[in-house]
Amino acid sequence: MTTGLQTLILGLALGGVYALMAIGLSLTYGVMRILNLAHAAFMVLGAYLAYWALQIFHIDPLLSVLINGPLFFILGVSLYRLLFVPLAGRPRYTEATLLLSFGLALGVEGLMGTWWTGIYRAANPVYATRSISFGPFYIPEGQLYATVISVGMLLVLWAFLQNTRIGRAIRATMQNRTAAQIVGVNVEGISALAFGLGMASAGISGSLLSFLFPFFPGKHWQWISSLLSLVVLGGMGSLIGTVVGALLLSVASVWVSSILGPTWSPVTFYAALFMVMMIRPQGLFGKKEA
Amino acid sequence: MKQLRYIVLVLVLLLSACEGATATPTATPPAPTSAVSSPTVPPATPTTPPRPIRIGLSIPLTGDLAIAGTKHRDGYQLCVDLINQKGGLLGRPVELIVQDNRSDNEVTVSQHERFINVDKVDLLFGTFASRLNFAASAVAEKAGYVYPIPSGGALRIWERGFKYIFYFQQGAVEYIGNAPLRALIAYRDKGIIPAEDFPKTAAVVHADEFFGNAIANGLLGGKVEIPGTGKVIDLAPGFLAQAGIRVVFTQKWPEGFTDWLTLANAIKASNPDLVMAASGSPDDIIQLVRALKTVGANPKMIYTSQGTQVEFKEALGDAVNGIIIHASWHPLVRYVGLLAGEPFSNQDFIQAFKAKYGREPDEDEAIPFAVCQGIEQAVRAVGSTDNKAIRDWLASRTKDNPVKTIMGDFHWDERGLPIGRDYLVTQWQNGELKFVYPIGEFEGVVDLLWPRPRW
Known part of the structure; x- marks a missing residue:
């Protein structure tokens, strides 16, 4: 029983971080139907920036969230205007953006490899390998902080989407792009904003990633495949679904790992993906597309 | 809906293809240099130069x-x-x-x-x-x-x-695990490890790949099939059994594994005196050691198959202290x-x-x-x-x-494998990689730090 609960705690702590990692992916898809395959590559880029900030300027990875967030937001808006806008109106827009983001992922990976080589890095702030005990249980400090930041960011994002004009415009665009445009929403501006927000979440997750997991330039492929599985499970483009999907899958993979052995843990993600595709292709919270 | 399915399927295919291709860190292949060297001919000047x-x-x-x-x-x-x-x-x-x-x-x-x-x-x-x-x-x-x-x-x-x-x-990879165990035995005989303190239990964890499996095979006494010969080499009872150490936990992890805290948690629950971890990837070992520290698992000794690199210490900080690792050359x-x-x-x-x-x-x-x-x-x-x-x-x-x-x-046995050559064993002490085994064969060897400092 103790072991079971401990496993649940570890799974939930992991899930909080996964949720933040995936939320940007889901947001970008929801607003623009762009599946940003470079999302995880930018996460790794964010991790590198946090790592060097710690190594060179002694800036704690938790603080570098404040740098990475705005930096990646600006980067996202610029990239969107520079690369994705010219593709708008093309007959195969979704496929074209898919290939574009794939190319971006390769490009970012290549640049990181050139600048920082393929050596494994991991930021090592003091709390990364400590844990807090309560009774027979413990929670890893690094994961606790990362989860708190993730949940905080998700709440801010949620409040922003619910309570501001721009937030409502984003949600309207997610529900029906054409209708939003008809009622006067500046869809292009909203798209750039959403892409920027998605990238900001990648940058912030990168800061957290830097001390939770070791990384190297090619690591993003592994991340993006896990993230896609949980976005699909939650329902593509559904933000609440992404959070639920993240929690469900991380808890499930931790359970599978402790019962069947770690070999089966990554399989959890793909098994969930296949099951969703067969039983409920729109995902748990997704809506059927017309 | 059709479109969505199509995209996801394309993605899954795409990603599974990429994962294989870029799972390892990228490296720039060096430019090929001139293929044939120019030998320096000895200064002697015979009329016909000797054939190289x-x-x-x-x-x-x-x-x-x-x-x-x-x-x-x-x-x-x-x-x-x-x-x-x-x-x-x-x-x-x-x-x-x-x-x-x-x-x-x-x-x-x-x-x-x-x-x-x-x-x-x-x-x-x-x-x-x-x-x-x-x-x-x-x-x-x-x-x-x-x-x-x-x-x-x-x-x-x-x-x-x-x-x-x-x-x-x-020696063969299967025999690598013998070196850290022999080092521990040597230090028990030397009195550095009190006899009653010598490890009685061990956890063996390893990557499910060629190198990790081979080391674990030797430690646990598995069987190795020799392709093309029908020969099966039985490594029983295994080096751990030979050293009188009981195996209380074994687990292997797949490539791309991330769930280290759960694994470390399970190792901690089995409460071994000795943790032996084998993988060809330093990344795996770094993750595992961090996770062991995080969950507060405190075995008396940890052996890892990777970790002599500077990056290892950089990633782990003080957590490296006490860890023993085998080496071929130093x-x-x-x-x-x-x-x-x-x-x-x-x-x-x-x-x-x-x-x-x-x-x-x-x-x-x-x-x-x-x-x-x-x-x-x-x-x-x-x-x-x-x-x-x-x-x-x-x-x-x-x-x-x-x-x-x-x-x-x-000198070699009839198979061509060296005889009497143990791997060297190194240990991180105060942030420096020291030599601890073999004892008394060359200068620069310092005593084993026992037990590992707790974290």
């Missing part, structure tokens, strides 16, 4: 084995250059014929066939990595060429009954070998290497250098490049009459 001794080397300079392959080439080349500077071999200059096998098995085999049948080289040097040596050694064996192997520890290379292969490291070890009939120490090697290449050598350059030393000694001893005579001379080496290299002394 030609040595064939098919080595990966491009492809996935390029980094280590290029280092092997550099190690070999340095040795050949030094022999030529010291007047050559049997009065003849030595010429190293280098061909890039592009990390490809087929190319490696055909280049060896060409060396033997077309170029009719005098000697062969072994290439880098098990899979290439597995194929190439069969060609050499058939043609009666001595095939000295710098890298290729898997038992399946050595259990085929070949007569012309000789290994220039410590700059500190004061082995004295022979080159051109004169003593040539490991430190001489490091100096010569830095002079030629302007950087510090590592294991991948020291090992081929030792291979070259071994072959040079054999040629000098038999007075010719007759491969049969060289083979017999190498095979008849003994403990008192060994081949002497910068990696220490070598």
Whole structure:
């Protein structure tokens, strides 16, 4: 029983971080139907920036969230205007953006490899390998902080989407792009904003990633495949679904790992993906597309 | 909805394809350098210059084995250059014929066939990595060429009954796990580890890949099938059982594994005295050690198969202290070998290497250098490049009459595996990688820190 609960705690702590990692992916898809395959590559880029900030300027990875967030937001808006806008109106827009983001992922990976080589890095702030005990249980400090930041960011994002004009415009665009445009929403501006927000979440997750997991330039492929599985499970483009999907899958993979052995843990993600595709292709919270 | 399904399916296919391709860190393949070296002809000026001794080397300079392959080439080349500077071999200059096998098995085999049948080289040097040596050694064996192997520890290379292969490291990968255990026993005998404190239980965790599986096989006493022979090597009872240590937990992890805290949690629950972790990837080991620290698992000792690198300490900080790791070569070890009939120490090697290449050598350059030393000694001893005579001379080496290299002394069993050569064992102490085993064989060895500092 103790072991079971401990496993649940570890799974939930992991899930909080996964949720933040995936939320940007889901947001970008929801607003623009762009599946940003470079999302995880930018996460790794964010991790590198946090790592060097710690190594060179002694800036704690938790603080570098404040740098990475705005930096990646600006980067996202610029990239969107520079690369994705010219593709708008093309007959195969979704496929074209898919290939574009794939190319971006390769490009970012290549640049990181050139600048920082393929050596494994991991930021090592003091709390990364400590844990807090309560009774027979413990929670890893690094994961606790990362989860708190993730949940905080998700709440801010949620409040922003619910309570501001721009937030409502984003949600309207997610529900029906054409209708939003008809009622006067500046869809292009909203798209750039959403892409920027998605990238900001990648940058912030990168800061957290830097001390939770070791990384190297090619690591993003592994991340993006896990993230896609949980976005699909939650329902593509559904933000609440992404959070639920993240929690469900991380808890499930931790359970599978402790019962069947770690070999089966990554399989959890793909098994969930296949099951969703067969039983409920729109995902748990997704809506059927017309 | 159709569109969504289509996208997701495309993605899954795309990603599974990419994952295989870029799972390993990226590396820029080095630009191929001139293939044939220019030997320094000795100053003697006979009317007809002596025919050079030609040595064939098919080595990966491009492809996935390029980094280590290029280092092997550099190690070999340095040795050949030094022999030529010291007047050559049997009065003849030595010429190293280098061909890039592009990390490809087929190319490696055909280049060896060409060396033997077309170029009719005098000697062969072994290439880098098990899979290439597995194929190439069969060609050499058939043609009666001595095939000295710098890298290729898997038992399946050595259990085929070949007569012309000789290994220039410590022992088969399956035997690696014996070194840290022997070190612990030696320190118990020395009184550093109190007898009642000696580990009684162990957890063995490893990556589900070639290297990790082989080490675990040796520790746990598994079976190894030798392909093509129907032979099965039984490693029972395993080194842990031999050392009187009970295995209380075993687990393997797959490639791309991330769930380290759960694994560490399970290890902690089994409460072992000793944790032994094996993987070819330093990343895995870093993750595992961090997770063990995070969950507060405090075994008396931890052995890992990776972790002598600077990056290891950088990623783990003080958590490295106390961890023991095996090694094949180290700059500190004061082995004295022979080159051109004169003593040539490991430190001489490091100096010569830095002079030629302007950087510090590592294991991948020291090992081929030792291979070259071994072959040079054999040629000098038999007075010719007759491969049969060289083979017999190498095979008849003994403990008192060994081949002497910068990696220490070598003599081999009938399989071609070195006898009595333990892997070195190193330990992180106060943030520095120290030598702790073997005890009393060379300077620079310090006592084992026991038990590991708790975290």
